[in-house]
Amino acid sequence: MTQLAILAAIGGAGAGWQIYGEQFGLRPPLEMLGLRQASTQGGARGGVQGGPVAVIVQPVRVGQVVERVESVGTVRAREAVTITTKVAGIVEAIRFTEGERVDAGATLVQLDAAALRAELDQARAMLDDSRSQLVRGRQLQAGATIAAQRLETLEAVARQAEGRVRQAEARLEELRVIAPxxxxxxxxxxxxxxxIQPGTVITTLDDTVRVRVEFSVPEVYLARIRVGSGVTAHSSAYEGRRFQGTVAVIDTRIDPATRSVRVISEFDNADEALRPGLFLTVELVLEQRDRALLVAEEAIDPVGDHAYVYVVRDGRARRQEVRLGLRLPGEVEIRDGLNAGEPVVVRGVQRLRNDIPVRVTETLTRPTS
Known part of the structure; x- marks a missing residue:
């Protein structure tokens, strides 16, 4: 009788909740109906009830990574000068064409030198006369006598004549403006x-077969900059073209205002596409690692300041903490925590937990992006 009473009470309670619920839109607690809610958490997290979790893996690959810092730079000619004259004079002839290449020592401008040529001719004539007198004095026969003082005088006159010739030649040379x-x-x-007067600008001369590109780098990278490091540059003036150079000079001082160090790089410029003053975007190579370990970006499971991946070992997903390096398109460099060739889960990571059984359905051999 007692059991029948209990069942009747439960049945009455269920009926009462049904009437009350229909009136107010409520449902009775499952416990009162003698039922229990099925737990789905285990199946969602690990899929243990349904067997091993299906995953797609990709081996840790070895590749090259290049760490760069970007800056902006300006092209400078390796050698550049403004051509002027040292003396006053009238332009007699212009011996160059604008924009042409000239050799070292080529005459660019000739100033009027008529007066100086006449002076030089006179100096040379005096030199010839003094040398002739000196030769005759030295060739006198032994029986002829000539005062030693007279011989010294002839030698002095000859030296003075030589000096006047050299002076006239030097002044004449100054009237010829040459390419240095x-x-x-x-x-x-x-x-x-x-x-024109001394200092008058005649033209400019630039050696642009090899150019310099000056740019600044934040001081935090100072210890990683090396002479000889690779530099890549590009400009909106040359769409799709990239110029290759190297670091030539690193400034000995850091700019206290910008907290950056000035770097000078050199570029071969045989076609002279890089003109002095051209604005460039510059990428400086800080470090290059030829055997870096790389995994797909979707394999990373970040948790706070830490990063994890799941490595398949003996049919189970092992959660492994890793230290990340550079991020490449679709891939991430692993600096510590993995070995080359280890199979890392790249699909199905969200359904995994440590040491859960897994079933590999596909192994990717190429980057997933």
């Missing part, structure tokens, strides 16, 4: 017949 090095001349600023 091989390069390309710019626009000319004078015309034939113009009277």
């Amino acid at each position: 090095f091989a390069g390309r001349v710019g626009l000319r600023q004078v015309s034939p017949g113009a009277l």
